[in-house]
Amino acid sequence: MKVxxxxxxxxxxxxxxxxxxxxxGADATFVWHRERGLExxxxxxxxxxxxxxxxxxxxxxxxxxxxxxxxxxxxxKGGPVVGICNGFQILxxxxxxxxxxxxxxxxxxxGKDVMLRVERVDTLFTSNYQQNQVLRVPIAHGxxxxxxxxxxxxRLEGEGHVVFRYVNGAGEPTDAANPNGSRRNIAGIINENxxxxxxxxxxxxxxxxxxxxxxxxxxxxxxxxxxxxxAS
Amino acid sequence: MITGDGxxxxxxxxxxxxxxxxxxxxxxxxxxxxxxxxRIKGLMGRAPTFTELxxxxxxxxxxxxxxxxxxLLRLLPTKAPWVIQGPGENAGVIDVGDGYALAFxxxxxxxxxxxxxxxxxxxxxxxxxxxxxxxxARPVAVxxxxxxxxxxxxxxxxxxxxxxxxxxxxxxxxxxxxxGGEVVFDRGYEGNPIVNAMCLGLMKREDLITASASxxxxxxxxxGARTGRDGIHGATFASEELNEDSDESSRPRVQxxxxxxxxLLLEASLELIASxxxxxxxxxxxxxxxxxxxxxxGRAGNGVEIDMADVPVREEQMTPYxxxxxxxxxxxxxxxxxxxxDEVVRILEKWELEAKVIxxxxxxxxxxxxxxxVTVADxxxxxxTDGCPTYERxxxxxxxIQALRDTGLRNYWLPRGNLTRPFLRVLGxxxxxxxxxxxxxxxxxxxTATSVRPGGDxxxxxxxGTDRAVAATTDCNxxxxxxxxxxxxxxxxxxxxxxxxxxxxxxxAITNNLNFGNPLKPHIYYQLRExxxxxxxxxxxxxxxxxxxxxxLFNETDGRAIYxxxxxxxxxxxxxxxxxxxxxxTTEGDDIVLLGENTNELGGSEYLYxxxxxxxxxxxxxxxxxxxxxxxxxxxxxxxxxLRSARxxxxxxxxxxxxxxxxxxxxxxLGIDVRLDDDMPPVPNLFSExxxxxxxxxxxxxxxxxxxxxxxxxxxxxxxxxVRNAESPFRIAMSEGRIEAxxxxxxxxxxxxxxxxxxxxxxxxx
Numbered sequence: 001m002k003v004x005x006x007x008x009x010x011x012x013x014x015x016x017x018x019x020x021x022x023x024x025g026a027d028a029t030f031v032w033h034r035e036r037g038l039e040x041x042x043x044x045x046x047x048x049x050x051x052x053x054x055x056x057x058x059x060x061x062x063x064x065x066x067x068x069x070x071x072x073x074x075x076x077k078g079g080p081v082v083g084i085c086n087g088f089q090i091l092x093x094x095x096x097x098x099x100x101x102x103x104x105x106x107x108x109x110x111g112k113d114v115m116l117r118v119e120r121v122d123t124l125f126t127s128n129y130q131q132n133q134v135l136r137v138p139i140a141h142g143x144x145x146x147x148x149x150x151x152x153x154x155r156l157e158g159e160g161h162v163v164f165r166y167v168n169g170a171g172e173p174t175d176a177a178n179p180n181g182s183r184r185n186i187a188g189i190i191n192e193n194x195x196x197x198x199x200x201x202x203x204x205x206x207x208x209x210x211x212x213x214x215x216x217x218x219x220x221x222x223x224x225x226x227x228x229x230x231a232s
Numbered sequence: 233m234i235t236g237d238g239x240x241x242x243x244x245x246x247x248x249x250x251x252x253x254x255x256x257x258x259x260x261x262x263x264x265x266x267x268x269x270x271r272i273k274g275l276m277g278r279a280p281t282f283t284e285l286x287x288x289x290x291x292x293x294x295x296x297x298x299x300x301x302x303x304l305l306r307l308l309p310t311k312a313p314w315v316i317q318g319p320g321e322n323a324g325v326i327d328v329g330d331g332y333a334l335a336f337x338x339x340x341x342x343x344x345x346x347x348x349x350x351x352x353x354x355x356x357x358x359x360x361x362x363x364x365x366x367x368x369a370r371p372v373a374v375x376x377x378x379x380x381x382x383x384x385x386x387x388x389x390x391x392x393x394x395x396x397x398x399x400x401x402x403x404x405x406x407x408x409x410x411x412g413g414e415v416v417f418d419r420g421y422e423g424n425p426i427v428n429a430m431c432l433g434l435m436k437r438e439d440l441i442t443a444s445a446s447x448x449x450x451x452x453x454x455x456g457a458r459t460g461r462d463g464i465h466g467a468t469f470a471s472e473e474l475n476e477d478s479d480e481s482s483r484p485r486v487q488x489x490x491x492x493x494x495x496l497l498l499e500a501s502l503e504l505i506a507s508x509x510x511x512x513x514x515x516x517x518x519x520x521x522x523x524x525x526x527x528x529x530g531r532a533g534n535g536v537e538i539d540m541a542d543v544p545v546r547e548e549q550m551t552p553y554x555x556x557x558x559x560x561x562x563x564x565x566x567x568x569x570x571x572x573x574d575e576v577v578r579i580l581e582k583w584e585l586e587a588k589v590i591x592x593x594x595x596x597x598x599x600x601x602x603x604x605x606v607t608v609a610d611x612x613x614x615x616x617t618d619g620c621p622t623y624e625r626x627x628x629x630x631x632x633i634q635a636l637r638d639t640g641l642r643n644y645w646l647p648r649g650n651l652t653r654p655f656l657r658v659l660g661x662x663x664x665x666x667x668x669x670x671x672x673x674x675x676x677x678x679x680t681a682t683s684v685r686p687g688g689d690x691x692x693x694x695x696x697g698t699d700r701a702v703a704a705t706t707d708c709n710x711x712x713x714x715x716x717x718x719x720x721x722x723x724x725x726x727x728x729x730x731x732x733x734x735x736x737x738x739x740x741a742i743t744n745n746l747n748f749g750n751p752l753k754p755h756i757y758y759q760l761r762e763x764x765x766x767x768x769x770x771x772x773x774x775x776x777x778x779x780x781x782x783x784x785l786f787n788e789t790d791g792r793a794i795y796x797x798x799x800x801x802x803x804x805x806x807x808x809x810x811x812x813x814x815x816x817x818t819t820e821g822d823d824i825v826l827l828g829e830n831t832n833e834l835g836g837s838e839y840l841y842x843x844x845x846x847x848x849x850x851x852x853x854x855x856x857x858x859x860x861x862x863x864x865x866x867x868x869x870x871x872x873x874x875l876r877s878a879r880x881x882x883x884x885x886x887x888x889x890x891x892x893x894x895x896x897x898x899x900x901x902l903g904i905d906v907r908l909d910d911d912m913p914p915v916p917n918l919f920s921e922x923x924x925x926x927x928x929x930x931x932x933x934x935x936x937x938x939x940x941x942x943x944x945x946x947x948x949x950x951x952x953x954x955v956r957n958a959e960s961p962f963r964i965a966m967s968e969g970r971i972e973a974x975x976x977x978x979x980x981x982x983x984x985x986x987x988x989x990x991x992x993x994x995x996x997x998x
Contacts, residue, residue, distance in 0.1 A: 009584055012406065012407025012495065012678060015679070048678075049407060050492060050495070053490070053492025054492075055492065108673050109404060109674070109675075110672060111400075111404070111671070111676055111677070112672050112676075140675040142401075142404075205677045205680050207680070210683050210812075211682065211683060212677075
């Protein structure tokens, strides 16, 4: 599996993602935002960070980078694309995912572990989890409050595009378990074709017991499993 | 020019049109005394120009020249076999094994933060990051050591909230995890907060680069952001007392940070260093181009000639004086290999930044500044950096302090019986309470290396590709230093070392940040000297040399000094990450063992501050040999994997330490049953902040071995109780007193305290 990690000026989780991809035995390559062409890659990942300092609005400038035309192309052809944190924000800004990520309801940056419930296990990215499995994964963002209008939210829910939800330890999506005010405790969503995933939490930071959790590993192994199934 | 016998011969420099005449008032405004001005004239062989006066003012400020502290700093131990770079560079560097070196340093941004908390703190983080990556190391962790007045003041809440946001936003954006530090609230810091930021950077040993302008003829380049009018005379500002007018008048002297540019500059600098196209690099920090150019030339024994017309500026009509003294952020001075300038420019362009040649390294040992080819300053370089007069002053203790020490504390021992209520008050005081409200605003996990996060005694960063990790902590109890400076400084070092051994790290070196009042006052100079002597004794006893740091004097508001606060930033090495020790109790049925002894020493305690608003009494005694033995016993216990948890006993005494072990991070609290049989009244038994104590837990099977190792090292140790399950209460029994609290009541007091104060609607804004 060959994975492209697209980096923008200000990306700061690029290296973490690189190591996570390597950990599941895949090839990772950094693609600088001014480079063109994503042919030959099996998946494209957009890392977290503060592309262009989050100036103007998180992801608003990065989505105009030359490479984003190729990311949109890649996604249109059905290629798997994952945006984490700032990557999720960029995907929303680029129109690859619906809705927007606005300022946390607390108006403060939120950096801590959260609990996530896996809502869908029939995706390219979650097949190695159990339905309703509760994961422990860190978040670190100031603008992670998922916002969309009611009809869009109903459509997301109705079509099963919500992949991760913030929950408490018992797996319930309570207000207290919602770290940023996201509508309906949404932490991660997938597009209609099922090949573009965006999520605010950082699975690449939950890959080792030494660092507190291995619950993020499933996303990377699921992707590797899906792609090898396609290849064979 | 300085001749062989040290006398000066004059070089003529014509006054620049439009510059003011040099008057005694102008000299005084530049923070220079009459004697210092005479000395400058002697060195120059003539009167300085306005531009030259500005240069001397910055370089001979306390901030850059250490004129009141240098003689004392020389007393500190700086050497050990593992020290690669001691004081005098951008940062100290130590060998941490397996081919890796650790660069680390602490720095203050107190004055700017008092005036503009958000930018003051943010640029403090920015500056310390640059000090680390200019050594060739990638910043891997930040710690922040913060002190404010009491939170019942709206102004203090504004400062606290702004500083935390500033520290967070800058580090979060650059992508460096925050792994710990301390936050203290005490009326002793009202009006003059302390904002110290520490950074750790890792590199392969061979990637070390220093800030020296070597190679005559090599081009000198300005790199990164453009120069503006912000922060002019920040170094001189940092060396003055604050007053009620400081807010408005000093705001232009505070710099504005841009963490996005910093991130680009970080990547570009590391790429530059790896390319080999440069021979030296230094942050344009305090005193901007002036100090970076003069210091780089001074270290190499060379001269430097730079033309202000070539410096990229972002404002029109800037004078050489302004350009030289601007403290605009995110700028570097680089000495390139002759002929490789284009390579430097190309690397910077990739990161969407500028690099421009502004001069060259010369062989005449002069610091020479031109404006369109016309000389506007011509100063012998070495006296600029090393010729700053240094003072040794008379220090005498304030009589008032002796009286405070002699305050009788017997009345405060009187409460007996059920002490649950005062216990919950101390546990919920902002100083003891959980700092989650603070560190949940920080990214603590970026770079996927944080093995111990904030909230415990020390943070830990693993070194990828090895079994090793580095640990770091910051410490200082300003009340103890205030009451007895020498003891207080020893305690700061001893507590830092205990923090490190509690996570399983061997303490190896420190960086220090000496935050004091005005040293021209004898009782402040006394505090400074005594503190340095205390630090020296402890660092020698523990073999933890000082590899650098920062001095911040004149921390006074309207004549009132802060508590003397010599902050210790200590680093340690963990050889095997599988031996990292937890901070909280983990398992029902485990034994709780106290290493060290309980003594009746309530002086300077949080209990007195919370229950009586009192800062008085004699601080706890510290025995450096016993501390050393305790550290070694702990290392033996962690090496043998005998412990399930370990936590240093400090603020709030034994009772609060047990509570922290019981509550952990709040997710899986466990009850305890503890029995104390010490021969003293319950209040000092529970709340004394006696030194040399660590609370550990272990499986009952391991207890005999834990006690044996303690005895072998001469450390008193006793089983004091057991860990219970999550439904059991927190219970401490003594012959004349007791605490019994439900875990959720304690959790509410401990975790809710800061949020209740800071998130209340009425507390937003100044």
